Amino acid sequence: MIEARGLTKRYGTKTAVDELTFTVRPGIVTGFLGPNGAGKSTTMRLAIGLDRPTGGTITINSQRYRDFPAPLREVGVLLEARAIHTGRTAYKHLLAVAQTHGVPRRRVDEVLGLVGLTEVAGKRVGGFSLGMGQRLGIAQAMLGDPGVLILDEPVNGLDPEGIRWIRNLLQTLATEGRTIFVSSHLMSEMAQTATHLIVVGRGKLIADTSVEDFIRSASGSAVHVRTPHAARLTEALEAAGAHVTLTGTETLDVSDWTAAQIGDAAFAAGVPLHELTPRQVSLEDAFMDITRDAVEYSHGQAPSPRVPASTAAGHADAGANTARGQA
Numbered sequence: 001m002i003e004a005r006g007l008t009k010r011y012g013t014k015t016a017v018d019e020l021t022f023t024v025r026p027g028i029v030t031g032f033l034g035p036n037g038a039g040k041s042t043t044m045r046l047a048i049g050l051d052r053p054t055g056g057t058i059t060i061n062s063q064r065y066r067d068f069p070a071p072l073r074e075v076g077v078l079l080e081a082r083a084i085h086t087g088r089t090a091y092k093h094l095l096a097v098a099q100t101h102g103v104p105r106r107r108v109d110e111v112l113g114l115v116g117l118t119e120v121a122g123k124r125v126g127g128f129s130l131g132m133g134q135r136l137g138i139a140q141a142m143l144g145d146p147g148v149l150i151l152d153e154p155v156n157g158l159d160p161e162g163i164r165w166i167r168n169l170l171q172t173l174a175t176e177g178r179t180i181f182v183s184s185h186l187m188s189e190m191a192q193t194a195t196h197l198i199v200v201g202r203g204k205l206i207a208d209t210s211v212e213d214f215i216r217s218a219s220g221s222a223v224h225v226r227t228p229h230a231a232r233l234t235e236a237l238e239a240a241g242a243h244v245t246l247t248g249t250e251t252l253d254v255s256d257w258t259a260a261q262i263g264d265a266a267f268a269a270g271v272p273l274h275e276l277t278p279r280q281v282s283l284e285d286a287f288m289d290i291t292r293d294a295v296e297y298s299h300g301q302a303p304s305p306r307v308p309a310s311t312a313a314g315h316a317d318a319g320a321n322t323a324r325g326q327a
């Protein structure tokens with residue numbers, strides 16, 4: 001279990017992590033999602049003691065990382081930028097790490113087998129492809145057979161086969177009861193790997209939700225309606241139980257009703273319609289929508305008018321602990 005409570009990290013005037021509170025539970029893969037610069041790497045670095053928080057705490061199994069007598073046995077870590085001695089063979093590299101942490105030699109063979117590198121164990125790491133390098137990084141993280149894994153963008157730059165492999169491995173390791181915390185800036189990737197999502201933007205918590213809830217709300221449809229009598233139609237639809245968002249003087253969005261139902265209700269209320277357009281929202285769109293403010297801020301652009309599609313309403317429903325209001 002990983003627990004962040006009011007976790008804050010400032011670099012000068014820059015707040016990289018801003019009062020983050022979340023819990024990463026064992027037995028499932030938890031995705032840590034956010035656009036570039038959202039504070040994911042910083043949070044992970046704080047978790048493993050590579051940096052000290054300006055405020056708040058982050059603990060692993062109720063302890064700070066630096067208080068573990070044998071951290072390798074508690075937490076396996078794969079950070080984005082890895083420093084590996086490229087002249088060494090994969091076997092020698094892992095053996096060197098194992099020996100400095102009191103891990104028996106046979107465990108090196110085990111982790112090489114686990115990540116499918118047994119055949120190339122005698123090859124120099126310098127000649128490894130990106131995918132092989134990632135496998136080696138994961139082998140190293142697994143050396144101490146830790147109950148917690150923290151992986152920063154492990155599928156970055158991998159081919160589809162490599163992505164599928166990591167995905168299956170993480171799910172298997174989670175099923176064994178481990179805590180798996182894995183960052184990414186791609187929603188579609190996380191949707192297929194993780195069970196739970198923690199979404200950050202500009203260092204703040206945006207959503208803490210199950211992937212299932214996120215998908216259910218994001219893929220819900222909305223219908224865009226234009227009518228010269230928007231207020232009257234809203235009243236009629238709401239009286240009939242529809243969820244309506246007025247988006248302009250003549251426009252509204254209706255979620256969870258079909259275009260036919262809305263058309264019939266408008267006809268019954270004697271309201272003319274000028275437009276009736278169903279909209280489907282993709283997962284990636286939903287993610288872009290909830291992190292849009294954070295991305296715009298980091299690019300220094302003025303906020304554009306929000307497209308009030310079903311994602312906005314969907315997001316509000318998406319998580320048990322949706323925290324957009326604080327962002």
Ligand SMILES: Nc1ncnc2c1ncn2[C@@H]1O[C@H](COP(=O)(O)OP(=O)(O)OP(=O)(O)O)[C@@H](O)[C@H]1O
Nearest residue numbers: 011014016034035036037038039040041042043185
């Ligand atoms: N050592 C540092 N000094 C100053 N600013 C930093 C430092 N480390 C990170 N930052 C800033 O903190 C913010 C969060 O960075 P971080 O690398 O944690 O984000 P991220 O979500 O991991 O992004 P990415 O996906 O691009 O790696 C960024 O604006 C970054 O420029």
